[in-house]
Every structure is written in C-alpha cells, then in structure tokens.
Amino acid sequence: MTGPRTKSTAGELRDAGLRVTAVRVALLETVRAGDHLDVEAIASGTRERVGHVSLQAVYEALRALTAAGLVRRIEPAGSPARFEGRVGDNHHHVVCRSCGVVADVDCAVGDAPCLAASEDHGFSIHEAEVNYWGLCPACSTSGST
Structure with a gap:
C-alpha cells in the first residue's frame, strides 16, 4: 500500500458496506493508480490484475464504488465518463x-x-462541480485548436 492509507482496500470496501471481491479490489486499485480513467482503461487495468472480467461487471462495480463514495465519476462535456x-x-x-x-x-x-x-x-447545496476548459501544454505547443 502506498501513501498515507493505512486500511487495506478490502477493509475500505467492508467499511463502505460492500462485499469484498477480487474484481472490486482490483478495480479500486486500478482507479486509484490511474488518472481520470475511462471504463475501457479501468477494465483493461482490472484484467491485468485478476484476469478475465466482463465489461458489465466493471460497470456494476463502478456503480457500487461510486455510490459508496470510494470513487468519483466525472463527465466532461463531449467526453466519456471518467473515474x-x-x-x-x-x-x-x-x-x-x-x-x-x-x-x-x-x-x-x-x-x-x-x-x-x-x-x-431552496436546495441544501453540498458540492460544486467546476470544469475549466482550455489547451494542455502539449496541445498548446503543437498548435492544436
């Protein structure tokens, strides 16, 4: 385990009220090791850790982990969901x-x-979501628009 986390991934799943499975552990570790990954990248990373897993199982696990607050789903306009x-x-x-x-x-x-x-x-607001749009350094220097 890296960083300040002291609890195991399995322990975090249990504490969130989720059943611990190899797919959920691998998926959560894949998301945490990645950088705003889409579902295909998460599926690939999970398969590298545990072997075959269906795309449907990945979607279901992501839905459960998101609902439990262990991962965050973002959806920039015009882009697939990322986690x-x-x-x-x-x-x-x-x-x-x-x-x-x-x-x-x-x-x-x-x-x-x-x-x-x-x-x-009249809403009780808990969170604000902001996306800033522009060009990354690589695209800025390549002349992309």
Missing part, C-alpha cells in the same frame, strides 16, 4: 479541448462547496 480515486474534497478539473486530458484543480477559494450559488432555489 478517479480522489474523493471527498470537492476539487475541480481542467480539461483540454483538443486531446481531452483531465487534471485536478484544488478548490478555487474558501470552504467546500467552494462556490456560493447566486440562487439556491
């Missing part, structure tokens, strides 16, 4: 309009949810 292991801190993202690469951006200013809505319409 990340950084959860609970209400961070934002910067997305390249040319190649689609995504990077984390810490909370803009202040306490979560970082941004105050000009009108809450």
Whole structure:
C-alpha cells in the first residue's frame, strides 16, 4: 500500500458496506493508480490484475464504488465518463479541448462547496462541480485548436 492509507482496500470496501471481491479490489486499485480513467482503461487495468472480467461487471462495480463514495465519476462535456480515486474534497478539473486530458484543480477559494450559488432555489447545496476548459501544454505547443 502506498501513501498515507493505512486500511487495506478490502477493509475500505467492508467499511463502505460492500462485499469484498477480487474484481472490486482490483478495480479500486486500478482507479486509484490511474488518472481520470475511462471504463475501457479501468477494465483493461482490472484484467491485468485478476484476469478475465466482463465489461458489465466493471460497470456494476463502478456503480457500487461510486455510490459508496470510494470513487468519483466525472463527465466532461463531449467526453466519456471518467473515474478517479480522489474523493471527498470537492476539487475541480481542467480539461483540454483538443486531446481531452483531465487534471485536478484544488478548490478555487474558501470552504467546500467552494462556490456560493447566486440562487439556491431552496436546495441544501453540498458540492460544486467546476470544469475549466482550455489547451494542455502539449496541445498548446503543437498548435492544436
């Protein structure tokens, strides 16, 4: 285990009320080792760890892990859903309009949810999601638009 985590992946699954399976453990480890991965990349990484796993099983595990708050699903406009292991801190993202690469951006200013809505319409707001759009350094220097 790397970083400050002291609990095993299996222990985290149990604490979240999820059944521990080899696929769920491998999938969670794949997401955490990756960088805003799409479902195909997660499936590939999971297969490298445990062998054959169906795409349907990957979708089901991602749905369970997302609902349990162990992974976060983001959907930049015009891009397939992506998943990340950084959860609970209400961070934002910067997305390249040319190649689609995504990077984390810490909370803009202040306490979560970082941004105050000009009108809450009676909602109790818990989170703000912001995507900044532009060109990554590689696309900026290559002349992509």
